[in-house]
Amino acid sequence: MVQRLGTRLFVSRLSFFTTDSQLRKLFSQFGIITEARLVKDPKTQRPKGFGFVSYESEIEAEKAMNAMNGRIMDGRLIFVEPAKATRPKDGAF
DSSP, X not given: OOOOOOSXXXXXXXXXXXXXXXXHHHHGGGSOEEEEEEEEOTTTOOEEEEEEEEESSHHHHHHHHHHXXXXXXXXXXOEEEEOOOOOOTTSOO
């Protein structure tokens, strides 16, 4: 069985000074982005150093992952991998 990459990427080790718009701009060269957001601390609204980028197609997501994983962004070595599907916390399927 072939594992599908999906269209959503997890981007980690980002600078705490990276903005949502910088993330979108950097990854937009690989295709049409449907979402680009940093995860922020709910109290301070400061970025936690990771985020998600979603594309319209798996091909675009794969191009972005291959090109950006292990690159330097804002002075930091970033990692890009397929985002894992989240499971319900109550154990329901």
